[in-house]
Amino acid sequence: MSTLRFARLIEELPATVPFVGPENLERSSGRTFLSRIGANENVFGPSSNVLEEIDRFKGTSWQYGDPELLELRSAISDLLGVDIDEIVVGEGIDALLGYVCHLFIDPGDTVITSDGSYPTFNFHAKGHGGQIHSISYVSDHVDLKSLAESASIKDPKLIYLANPDNPMGTSWDSEDIDEFVSGISERSLILLDEAYGEFAGDGVLPAINTSLTNLIRFRTFSKAYGLAGLRIGYAIGHRDLIREFEKIRNHFGVGKLSQVAALAAIKDQGHITHTLRLVEESKARIYRIAADNGLRVIQSDTNFVTIDCGYDGDYARQVLESLIRMRVFVRMPAVAPLDRCIRVTCGTNSDLDLFAQSLPIALAEAGE
Ligand SMILES: Cc1ncc(COP(=O)(O)O)c(C=O)c1O
Incomplete structure (x- = not known):
């Protein structure tokens, strides 16, 4: 028995890996995926300018990145018209969510989120001893009205929502979000996760x-x-x-090559336009594949499509497991009633050829 004295909070946390990646599934099955359309990555990849910049700077890998990330913050500031002091860069949204939890949550503090939404906020909130209060979705959307009502009762320190949402791919219009924000007490910080913002339509x-x-x-x-x-x-x-982030963020967390790549990426907005077109085409094809199999889709404002398998979570899980056996990596929402669906990321033509070929087999197997 170890005599090390872990923090009490840490001792209470489960020692499980909350995020099972495709690599883990590949290792346990001994087979690689032929189609990786489950993690909402962008299969179309970065701009060629980005790859050239990474190549040009690869010899500087021995250097730390700029801890102030000045050039990158300036580029973001130019793109969005906000001041450089109003931007903090971190190791993905995931890390930034962790920083916010670190900044705000004392053990026992209440935070509010939606039941089944992107889980990393919950992970960090629990890691800091937060008491999570979850609101159910309404019609496959984050329930803004109930979130606001619950916030007015519970006085949470933090309220998390993603717009557009993961895992359902739905979104609220900007006016709805503005109205929601204006109805929340200034004592509660709203965390608005716009990871899929670029894919969302106007408004x-x-x-x-x-x-x-x-x-x-x-x-x-x-x-x-x-x-x-x-x-x-x-x-x-x-x-x-x-x-306040300066007090706790990992100042060298974003490496030199990551900074170089992000800077080149932000300067190539033409590539984003191109990517959005490919994503729209892919999304339209996933809609067609679902329809060909008699399945309903949830209209998506993201780079993935959530497909309603028509029954409950057990059925959707069987569909998912069959697809995984056929070497198509997809995921599904974690809680009912969202878990009647599978979630398919936009892919290349060959990714979707395999998906189109595998889905009817998976549905037949699940129906047995
Ligand atoms: C809603 C949402 N937020 C954040 C992330 C992760 O973003 P990052 O890669 O910047 O950590 C994801 C990734 O799937 C997501 O779906």
Whole structure:
């Protein structure tokens, strides 16, 4: 028995890996996936300018990245028209969510999220001893009204929501989000996760207003920019809030090559336009494949499509497991009633050829 004295909070946490990656599934099955369309990565990848810049700078890998990330923050500031002091960059949204939990949560503090939404917020909130209060989805959307009502009763320190949402791919219009934000007490910080923001149609992302002291918005280079493996995201908020991150963030967390890549990526907005077109085409094909199999889809504002398998979680899980056996990596929502669905990331033509071929077999196997 170890005599090490872990923090009490840590001793209470389960020692399980919460995120089972495709690599883990490949190791346990001994077979690689032929189609990796489950983690909402951008299979179309980054711009060729990004790859050239990585190549040009690879010899500087021995250097730490700029801890102030000045060039990258300037580029983001130019793109979005916000001040450089209103931007913090981190190792993906995932890490930034962890930093916010570190900044705000004392053990026992209440936070509010939606039941079945992107799980990393819960992971970090639990890791800091937060008491999570979850609101059910309504019609496959985050339930803004119930979130606000619950916030007015529970006085949470943090309220998390993703718009567009993962795992359902749905979104609220900017006016709905603005109205929601204006109805929340200034004592509660709203964490608005816009990881899929670039994919959303006009009218989904509210205008940026950094004078609000209780709103922080998260964006990432992992999705539209195609750089999930390099771990870069950023948050935008009031400068007083952004300054607090200096107390706890991992200043050397975003490496030199990640910074170089993100800078080149942000300068190539033409590539984003191109990517959005490919994603739309892929999404339309996933809709068709679902329809060909008699399945309903949930209209998506993201780079993935959530397909309603028509029954309960057990049935959808069988469909998912069959697809995985046929070497198609997809995922599914974790809680009912969302778990009647599987979630398919936009893929290349050959990814979707395999999906189209495998789905009817998976449905037949699940029906047996
Ligand atoms: C809603 C949402 N937020 C954040 C992330 C992760 O972003 P990052 O790669 O920047 O950590 C994801 C990834 O799937 C996501 O779906």
